[in-house]
Amino acid sequence: MKKNKIKEIGNHPFFRYGLILLAGIFLGWLIFSGNSKKQNSLESITAEDSHDHEHGDDHEIWTCSMHPQIRMEEPGLCPLCAMDLIPLQTTGSGDTAIDPNSIQMSNEAIALANIQTTRVNRQNPVKDIRLYGTIQVDERLSQSQTSHVSGRIEKLFVTFTGERVKQGQPIATIYSPDLLTAQQELIEAVKMKDLQPALLQAVREKLRLWKLTDEQIKSIENSGEVSPLVDITANTSGIVISKNVNQGDYINTGTVLFDIANLSKVWAVFDAYESDLPFLKIGDRLEYTLQSLPGKIFKGNISFINPILDPVTRTAKIRVETSNPTGELMPEMYTSANVSANLKQYNDELVIPKTAILWTGKRSIIYVKQQNTETPAFMLREVELGPSLGDSYVILSGLNDGEEIVTNGAYIIDASAQLSGKQSMMNETAGRAVTGHEGHNMGHDMQSVSAKGEHAMLKVQGLCEMCKDRIEKSAKSVKGVSSASWDLNTKLLHLDFDPEITSVDQIEKAVAKAGHDTENYKTDQATYDALPACCKYRS
Incomplete structure (x- = not known):
């Protein structure tokens, strides 16, 4: 009975289907279990190979975001500021021609940063010097009008500053008791000329010293009439630049009544800084303009350079003489000049734009583009500067003819160098890892420098x-x-x-x-x- 029951269950179709399903599951487990073991074995081998390759060929470098000169082989703390070190991001291009100390940038990055380069060449430098100054009176054409006798001013014929006078023109009348006495002495000496001719000559000479003419003296001798009034005449033509007396004032012999300047010639006087003086010499040609006469250019040669510097402004006076027949150049007008000085001692030298130079206080740095590389790369170069030419500098050493330098965007490249831990304007020694005691010593050294x-x-x-x-x-x-x-x-x-x-x-x-x-x-x-x-x- 039981056997029939078992046989009946075995012949049932659902039972057969179940056995087939279990057999399929078992076979699948056997097949995929073997492949999985093989795959794990392969992955293990690959990982080991990859790990060995990574540690064998390229060790990960750790640096400090605040002190990029710190470069260590293991993570940890910065020996200078105790910040956590971060992995150094490297962007190698695989170009073996690129110097390992250079800064690599893609063409897109160069375009975004507006980095521009220029190929340097030799030239004969010309220094443009800008000078500022004023128009001044020619001191050699200025005269003081003085009184030759003492007395009181009875009348002034020149009454204000800026009035124009002519040579020989009366400018004042003076009442002088001393002059009156001298004229009376002349009349008495004429009466005694046969007995004392020397006395007559002495009195005449006295009047001549008081600027009476021979005609005036002769008239007094012939007429016998005396006058206490005497006219003071202008001894030059020009403009009254100073009036020192008024009508009714009492004056002494030698008192300055007026200062008169002849403006037919004037001086253009400029201030030149001591750094510009080596490039200026007497005879140099310059052009200058005035704010009050726009569009008009005046030319002249340097006639004098003051050998004494002003202790406050640290400048020396540069003088240019200019004819002024029409009187359009007035004293104290502001003027500016340009001088193009040929620096013959620096002929055939390299000249680079001022924008290409980075200054650290002691060093002058530029960035030179590496040649014959697929990826643009720039190398830091220290140069020795010659004289400034305004917007450019003469280079004495550190650069070769034909090299290509960065003229715009040098600060951006230098910032990239600092972040990469490479040599830069603020990091003179870089490019190697700082570890262990060396890092701590560097920290102490930097703290010492900072303290000084x-x-x-x-x-x-x-x-x-x-x-x-x-x-x-x-x-x-x-x-x-x-x-x-x-x-x-x-x-x-x-x-x-x-x-x-x-x-x-x-x-x-x-x-x-x-x-x-x-x-x-x-x-x-x-x-x-x-x-x-x-x-x-x-x-």
Whole structure:
């Protein structure tokens, strides 16, 4: 009975289908289980190979976001600031021609940063010097009108400053008791000329010294009439620039009545900074213009260079003589000039734009584009600067003819170098990992350097490029100041100095003494008045 029951269940179709399904599941498990083991084995081998390759060929470098010169092989803390180190992102292009210390940038990044390059060449440099000054009276054509006798001014024929006079024109009448006495002595001497001829000659000479003419003396001798009044005549033609007396004043012999200047010739007097003096010499041709006569150009040669510098403005006076037949050039008119000085001692030298140079205070740095590379790469280069040509500089060493340099965007490239931990304007020694005791020693060294140097900012008043030059030079003249840079827009003077040698207070005093107000010190009025017109910053 039981056997029949089992046989009946075995012949049932659902039972057969179930056995087939279980057999299929078992076979699938056997097949895929084997493949999985093989796959895991392959993955294990691949991972080990990859791990070995990674550690064998390219170790991960860790750096500090605040101190990119720190480069370590393991994560940890920065030895300088104790911040967590971050992995250094490398962007190798695979171009073996690229120097490992260079900064690589894609063409898209160069376009976005507006980085521009220029190929340098040799040329004969010409320095453009800008000078500012005023029209002045030719001192050789100025004369003082003095009284030759003592007395009282009875009448003035010239009554105001600026009046034009001619030579020989009466300018004043003087009542003089001494003159009256001398005329009476002349009449008495004439009566005794046969007995004492020498006395007559002495009295005549006395009157001549009082500027009486021989005709006037002869008239007194013949007429026997005397007068206490005498006319003072102009001894030159020109313009009255100073009136020192009024009608009714009592004067002595030698009293200056008027100052008269002949304006047929005038001087254009300019202020030249001491840094520009080596490039100026007597005889140089220059052109100058005046604000009051726009579009008109005057030309002349330098006739005199003052050998003494002004101790306040640090400038020397440069003089140019100019004819003024029409009188259109008036004293105290503002004028500006351009001088193109040929620097013959620097002929056939390399000249680069000013925008290509980065200054650190001690070093001058440029970025040179590497040649023959698929990816644009730029190398830092330290150069020695020659004289400034205004918008460019002469290069004495550090650069070769035909090299391509960055003329716009050098700061962006330098920032990339700093972030990459490579040599830059602020990081003179870079390119190697700093580990262990070396890192801690570097931290102590940097702290020592920081202790010896400080950075400060001062608010300094000024208006133009002349102000900028004067402010920076006065700050740098203080012993202990390593660098000074004044921003025309923000009016801030950035300083790097040694606090063991000087202080911000001393630097402020030096800048104020040069003619520019600071937050704590005001320049005196006389120094401020001596500044050129374009530098008058007070309202």
